[in-house]
Amino acid sequence: MNVLIINGSARAKGNSELLCDAFMRGAAEAGHQLKKVSLRDREIGPCRACYACFKTGRCVQQDDMEEILDQLQAADAVVLASPTYFLTMSGQMKTFIDRLLPRWQDLGGKDVYVIVTGHDMKEGLTRTADDLKAIFEGLGNTVRGIVWGEGVWQKGEVLATRAMDEAYQMGRSV
Template sequence: MSKKVLIISSSPRKGGNSDILCDEFAKGAAESGSHVEKIFLGSQKIGYCLGCGVCNTTSKCVQKDDMTALLEKMVSADVILLATPVYFYTMSAQMKTFIDRTVPRYTEITGKEFYYIVAAADTEVSSMEKTIESFRGFTIDCLEGTVEKGIIYGVGAWNKGEINSTPAIKEAYEMGKAV
């Protein structure tokens, strides 16, 4: 069965290690017959949440930026991959801003399958667990009917492209194929 796969890459470096893993996941998912769309957050105009509360009653944000279209894509996707480099044991600012801005429609992001990709120079998977717990705080605790399907830990990759010589590159492709 063909699924709509939405990949959210929050690396500030296009072609950075977590972004490369997104491309491998996308390749595998596309080869398995899924419709894949990758969003590179660094190319999007997304303002910080203002905390004004307007969206709590209107389901619309007062800001006019790219987040409106991204929320529509999230609502219509079957599968969502969230990918981030790990900075100081947590997600990138780009990913956190993106998650914060889902408030206007987060109650509509239901019944989704979620995958996570995290990449870091650190060689210990345990150093990435706080980031995964932050993702779960959003997906499992806040979104109804969420199913966590898999995690790729891209460890030991600092410079752009170093992820290509780690097992994570094949794992990302294979996980995408299994979507």
């Protein structure tokens, strides 16, 4: 399968990225094709709600989103990883999601895996996971699993938690 990993964390080598990499190790061992997109490295402007894309199928903004949309459309499975920022997903992840608008009717039929991180325990990260799940299910996808990177704040803290193995095993199960 063609697996696309979208990392919505602002920090390189942060807890979200470490969990993405563990998932990728598992999925690579299971023989899948993998590509990771770190939103922090990409230029993605916020949706302007001009609705030009409803007429043309394309965004008026010429940035990195068109390429990511092509990769997303080609993927059989998608991993969405986000830290929790003020109770929900990161702004980077939400900006990316709003920019799905030009192709929102063509992004279904995929297996989706969600990775969430935060210094709170699971109850505090539920909104982040629920929002990502609801949005991608609304697009016609099936959420197959959620990795809870709970109780982690500083970079690398997740390495000492069981979430690392859960991410690896989830990758293997794709």
